Amino acid sequence: MHLDAARPKPRFARFAGVVTLLAAVLLVFALQAPAADAAKNKRVIAISPFAAQTMIQLGYKPYRVGMTLGQTNFQKRLFRNIPKMTLSHPNGPNLELVAKMRPALVLSSTRWSQGNKAMRRLGIRVVVADPLSPQAVKSKVSLIGRLLGRKKQARKLNKKITRQLNKAVSGIKGVRPKTLVVLGIGTTAMAFMKNSWGGRLVTMAGGNLVTGGASAKGGFARISDEVVLHEDPERIIVVPHGNQTDLARVAEWVRNNEVWKSTKAGQTGNIKVSGDNTLLQAGTDLGATVRYIRTNFLKNW
Amino acid sequence: MLFALVAATCASLALGAVSIPLSEVIDTIFGRQVPEATEKIIEILRLPRTVEAIVVGAALGVAGACLQGALNNPLASPDVIGVTGGAGFGAMLVIVLFPGSIAMLPISALFFGLFAAAMVFIIGFTGRGGGNITRVILGGIAVASLFSAGTAAIMAAYPDRVPNGIYFLVGGLTTSGWDTLETVWPYLAVGFILAAFMIRPLDRLMLGDDVASSLGSRPRLIRFTAALAAAVLASAAASIAGLLAFLGLVIPHLIRLLGGTKSHVFVMPVSALAGAALLTAGDTLARTIAAPEEMPVGPFLVLLGVPLFLWLLRKAA
Numbered sequence: 162m163h164l165d166a167a168r169p170k171p172r173f174a175r176f177a178g179v180v181t182l183l184a185a186v187l188l189v190f191a192l193q194a195p196a197a198d199a200a201k202n203k204r205v206i207a208i209s210p211f212a213a214q215t216m217i218q219l220g221y222k223p224y225r226v227g228m229t230l231g232q233t234n235f236q237k238r239l240f241r242n243i244p245k246m247t248l249s250h251p252n253g254p255n256l257e258l259v260a261k262m263r264p265a266l267v268l269s270s271t272r273w274s275q276g277n278k279a280m281r282r283l284g285i286r287v288v289v290a291d292p293l294s295p296q297a298v299k300s301k302v303s304l305i306g307r308l309l310g311r312k313k314q315a316r317k318l319n320k321k322i323t324r325q326l327n328k329a330v331s332g333i334k335g336v337r338p339k340t341l342v343v344l345g346i347g348t349t350a351m352a353f354m355k356n357s358w359g360g361r362l363v364t365m366a367g368g369n370l371v372t373g374g375a376s377a378k379g380g381f382a383r384i385s386d387e388v389v390l391h392e393d394p395e396r397i398i399v400v401p402h403g404n405q406t407d408l409a410r411v412a413e414w415v416r417n418n419e420v421w422k423s424t425k426a427g428q429t430g431n432i433k434v435s436g437d438n439t440l441l442q443a444g445t446d447l448g449a450t451v452r453y454i455r456t457n458f459l460k461n462w
Numbered sequence: 463m464l465f466a467l468v469a470a471t472c473a474s475l476a477l478g479a480v481s482i483p484l485s486e487v488i489d490t491i492f493g494r495q496v497p498e499a500t501e502k503i504i505e506i507l508r509l510p511r512t513v514e515a516i517v518v519g520a521a522l523g524v525a526g527a528c529l530q531g532a533l534n535n536p537l538a539s540p541d542v543i544g545v546t547g548g549a550g551f552g553a554m555l556v557i558v559l560f561p562g563s564i565a566m567l568p569i570s571a572l573f574f575g576l577f578a579a580a581m582v583f584i585i586g587f588t589g590r591g592g593g594n595i596t597r598v599i600l601g602g603i604a605v606a607s608l609f610s611a612g613t614a615a616i617m618a619a620y621p622d623r624v625p626n627g628i629y630f631l632v633g634g635l636t637t638s639g640w641d642t643l644e645t646v647w648p649y650l651a652v653g654f655i656l657a658a659f660m661i662r663p664l665d666r667l668m669l670g671d672d673v674a675s676s677l678g679s680r681p682r683l684i685r686f687t688a689a690l691a692a693a694v695l696a697s698a699a700a701s702i703a704g705l706l707a708f709l710g711l712v713i714p715h716l717i718r719l720l721g722g723t724k725s726h727v728f729v730m731p732v733s734a735l736a737g738a739a740l741l742t743a744g745d746t747l748a749r750t751i752a753a754p755e756e757m758p759v760g761p762f763l764v765l766l767g768v769p770l771f772l773w774l775l776r777k778a779a
Contacts, residue, residue, distance in 0.1 A: 229620070229622050249618065249620070344625075344626075345625065345626035346557075346564050351625060351626070372754075375754070381625070382755045383755055383756045383757075385478065385479035385480075385749060385753060385754045386507055386637040387478045387480040387503050387507055387754075388480060388754040390480075390499060390502050390503050390506070390507065391479075391480045391499055391503065393499070401561060402561055402620075402622065402626070403561035403562060406562070407560075407561050410562040410563070411561060411562055411564065414564050414565050419506055419637070419641065420506060420507065420637055420639075423502055423506065
């Protein structure tokens with residue numbers, strides 16, 4: 162007779178299987194969790210407004226949001242509780258301030274490439290996460306989601322973007338109006354080319370750029386007014402810089418432009434001024450922006 | 463030089479981003495029936511722009527000749543009396559900080575150009591030892607630096623708004639129709655008239671202050687009036703076409719080297735013709751070389767003018 166067999170089993174031994182299973186489950190969660198938990202505490206600076214917008218939509222509050230001096234109106238409501246960081250130097254942010262903040266990650270854009278290099282020299286992790294075209298938005302959302310440990314939320318956001326965009330571009334039919342999109346308000350305004358953010362959005366919204374298939378480095382080029390007169394655009398969209406209070410006067414000035422007022426757009430009251438930065442600055446609200454273009458400028462909604 | 467100007471004017475009217483047969487250009491100018499688009503392109507765009515190029519080129523050529531004569535310095539140009547720096551500051555102020563007042567751009571450039579020149583004149587021509595050439599030049603360099611620093615500060619603070627101002631800073635004619643010319647023509651007229659009255663006095667000044675005084679001239683007044691004419695012309699030119707000070711520096715030298723004389727009776731009117739011809743030709747090139755894109759004319763002027771200038775300089779040496 163085996164002595165052990167006669168010895169009664171301790172009480173907990175009866176639950177050993179359950180306990181082991183529970184421990185294994187907890188271990189799996191423990192191994193999975195650090196990335197997300199650590200990410201929660203990370204100081205992530207979003208230099209590009211797109212990154213900031215994406216972070217907020219993924220439920221992750223940026224430590225700082227970068228803003229150029231003239232950009233105070235952009236996403237004013239969305240960014241209202243987030244400390245701002247001025248971008249007014251070729252580097253972008255003040256590097257000493259960034260170094261002092263000891264961020265775990267800086268989400269930047271190609272525009273601040275000089276500053277990106279400098280921040281990397283300071284040992285700061287910098288990732289360029291700004292899309293150069295609407296088509297690249299979803300991959301950048303995924304990238305940001307991956308970096309922040311919010312892959313699931315990123316997938317969800319991407320689905321939402323696709324759904325909204327599909328809805329916004331549906332029903333575009335008939336002749337696409339010839340459209341000139343102009344940046345700024347200097348005496349020599351620059352035209353949005355097909356490879357610019359706004360140019361692509363206007364095309365998606367059913368506009369036909371007067372600059373045709375021409376592209377330019379940076380997406381903008383000074384186009385001859387002779388071409389504007391010759392092409393005779395039916396819509397002219399002006400994307401000025403400046404404050405909201407300047408818009409009315411800017412609109413009056415562009416409508417009195419000697420060349421533009423003699424085009425079809427001028428004669429039919431279709432010279433319009435964009436009141437925000439959505440045609441200039443990448444954002445995740447693609448569907449809303451396309452709808453805005455169709456409703457306010459192209460009038461094909 | 464007159465022939466060069468006529469040729470440049472014809473090219474400016476005939477060439478552009480949109481190809482228009484020469485016969486249609488001529489028909490438009492003489493008011494005959496042409497397609498509507500052609501009429502608009504010639505009347506709204508090419509004609510005012512050609513006139514602007516002629517006027518601005520002539521103004522800068524005369525301004526340079528006046529200043530080099532008045533200050534007896536071969537390096538004198540509208541930069542030296544602060545006009546360029548002031549006009550650039552005035553333009554960037556409106557473009558970058560007050561975009562709602564963009565219609566005021568020519569006025570602002572004109573005002574700040576003249577304001578900078580006034581500062582230089584107060585420093586250079588008043589008080590003890592007023593009218594001293596070195597003092598005027600050093601005062602001009604200091605004032606120009608002041609305004610250039612202001613411009614640079616504005617540009618650094620608002621980098622995203624700078625592209626619209628670049629054209630002004632590097633110099634380029636625009637297609638604002640007759641609007642800008644209508645605003646600044648009185649200043650141009652005053653400048654040209656003053657400069658015309660300075661031709662003989664500047665020739666006397668070339669003989670030296672003592673000789674000029676013995677001939678009944680007042681060197682200090684001549685210098686001041688000639689510099690004032692140059693300031694008015696250069697400011698008005700800058701308000702139309704941005705900063706093209708290179709023309710004011712090089713054209714009078716070119717004319718002296720080509721003509722073999724320093725007399726202002728020759729240098730002043732021929733500088734006007736040469737400046738007009740060079741700017742008109744340069745602008746045509748800038749408009750057509752990468753059409754439908756437009757390039758700023760400033761760099762083209764340098765590309766056209768510098769080789770010719772260096773060749774003449776070497777030949778003269």
